[in-house]
Structures are given as structure tokens and as C-alpha cells.
Amino acid sequence: MSEVLLKIEGINKRFGGLHALSNVSLHINKGEIYGLIGPNGAGKTTMFNVLTGLYTPDEGSFTFDGNDLFRAPPHVVVKTGIARTFQNIRLFHEMTALENVMVGRHIRSSANALGAVLRNKSTRDEEAAIEAKAWELLRYVGIDDVAYERAKNLSYGHQRRLEIARALATEPKLLALDEPAAGMNPSETESLKALMEKIRDGGVTVLLIEHDVKLMMGLCDRIAVLDYGKKIAEGVPEVVRKDPKVIEAYLGVAHE
Numbered sequence: 001m002s003e004v005l006l007k008i009e010g011i012n013k014r015f016g017g018l019h020a021l022s023n024v025s026l027h028i029n030k031g032e033i034y035g036l037i038g039p040n041g042a043g044k045t046t047m048f049n050v051l052t053g054l055y056t057p058d059e060g061s062f063t064f065d066g067n068d069l070f071r072a073p074p075h076v077v078v079k080t081g082i083a084r085t086f087q088n089i090r091l092f093h094e095m096t097a098l099e100n101v102m103v104g105r106h107i108r109s110s111a112n113a114l115g116a117v118l119r120n121k122s123t124r125d126e127e128a129a130i131e132a133k134a135w136e137l138l139r140y141v142g143i144d145d146v147a148y149e150r151a152k153n154l155s156y157g158h159q160r161r162l163e164i165a166r167a168l169a170t171e172p173k174l175l176a177l178d179e180p181a182a183g184m185n186p187s188e189t190e191s192l193k194a195l196m197e198k199i200r201d202g203g204v205t206v207l208l209i210e211h212d213v214k215l216m217m218g219l220c221d222r223i224a225v226l227d228y229g230k231k232i233a234e235g236v237p238e239v240v241r242k243d244p245k246v247i248e249a250y251l252g253v254a255h256e
């Protein structure tokens, strides 16, 4: 029996007259790669924003690893164990790759502002530990060779990996990735797929939004399909891809 990590029930989110999420329920199990697909404007990013505390849902319930996170602010969500990346890459462009990951790591450190000013021994030890962990994560995602490059000078594929490393630095139980393969060529996409499988196999549950249906069908353990803010299907990829509602709303003949 799978253990549910994230349980969303009956979430509604409206923007004025627009019902962006309409009574959506999702259960994500520990240790799976769970995909969210759907046409443009279906509500996928809105769901991510609700999950990570950027948007306040109107109704519903949301529990994560036994914690009630309904309407919790982003810093509480991150501390509880959900990390995300964004559709449009959001890195600190003038900082090096290493520094970007170190920033992500600070959320799990106890260093306080006074310690940082005084640079006492415990602060220095902690900084060294943060840097060591950041190196480990850069190696893990395969970009340690560009650790001292500024983020803005990295290739697109490297920036995507750096975002993932920074998110992993918060030690999430759930990693939510918003279109990580967008703009990647087939070989970059293939190696990204391997990275996501490695992350899942390392014990981090993955939630993924992606338009690349072929990638999603080959990668996800389960998939939910949103259309006009409603969940129209959910299940293993082989079943979802044959669902007539999904074919009509999204997949169409071209994707078969």
C-alpha cells in the first residue's frame, strides 16, 4: 500500500470571474514521479503556486507529510519540505553557481545575522558545511565543473540543473518542477529524465509539469490531466493516454 505524501482535496482558486482551479483533488504518493499535464491555461502553474504558498486557495484542504499547509506562506511550505523550480528560470544571475546553491542551503542552517557579522567559529564551521553540501549537490546534478561561473553565463541546460540543485539544497521531500525540459534539445531532455529518475530513486518525490507528452509518458509513475481548471483524468500513463477525454482535450491525433 503506497503512503500518501501530499493530499489535496477540493481546491478552488478563482481570479475574479475566472475559475482557474475547480474542485481539484490530488494524492501524491511517497517515492513517485507524479506528472501534471494539460493544455495552456489549464491551471497547472496555478496549482503549483497554490502548493507552494504563492497563491491562497479559496476553498479546499491541503496536507503534506501530516502537516496542514492550507494557506500556509511560502517559507513555511519550504521548511515543511516542498521545493520548486519556476517555468522562467529564477536564479541570482550575478552569483556563481556555487553561491546560488549555498543560498538555497541557508534555509536548513541555524546561522543567525549576528553570527554572520561577527564571523565566530560556529558560523565559519556552518558556512564550510554549507559550501561542502553545495559542492555535493553540484556534483549530483552534474555541473560541478562550472561551480565558479556566474549563473547568467551558464548554458540554458546548466541553468535548469542549477535551479534543481538549489531546490534540492533545501532538503525537500517533494521537488516540484515547472516545465524543466522547456527549450531543451532531445539529448538534454534525455539526460534530464535520467536526473529526475535519480532524484526519485534517491528518495525525493517529484511533481512535474511538462508539455513534452512523450517525456511525461515515459517518465511519470502517475499522471493527472487538467483541463479548464478541472481534473479530467488521473492514473498510470498507459491508461491516461488512452482516455478519450484526455485525447479530446489535449493529446489529439498529433501526439499519438
Ligand SMILES: Nc1ncnc2c1ncn2[C@@H]1O[C@H](COP(=O)(O)OP(=O)(O)OP(=O)(O)O)[C@@H](O)[C@H]1O
Residues within 6 Å of the ligand: 015, 018, 020, 038, 039, 040, 041, 042, 043, 044, 045, 046, 047
Ligand atoms: N495571477 C493571476 N491573475 C489572473 N489570472 C490568472 C493568474 N494566474 C493564472 N491566471 C489564469 O488562470 C488560468 C490558468 O493559468 P495557469 O498559468 O495555471 O495555466 P497553465 O496550465 O500553467 O498554462 P501553461 O501551460 O500555459 O503554463 C489562465 O486562464 C490564466 O490566465
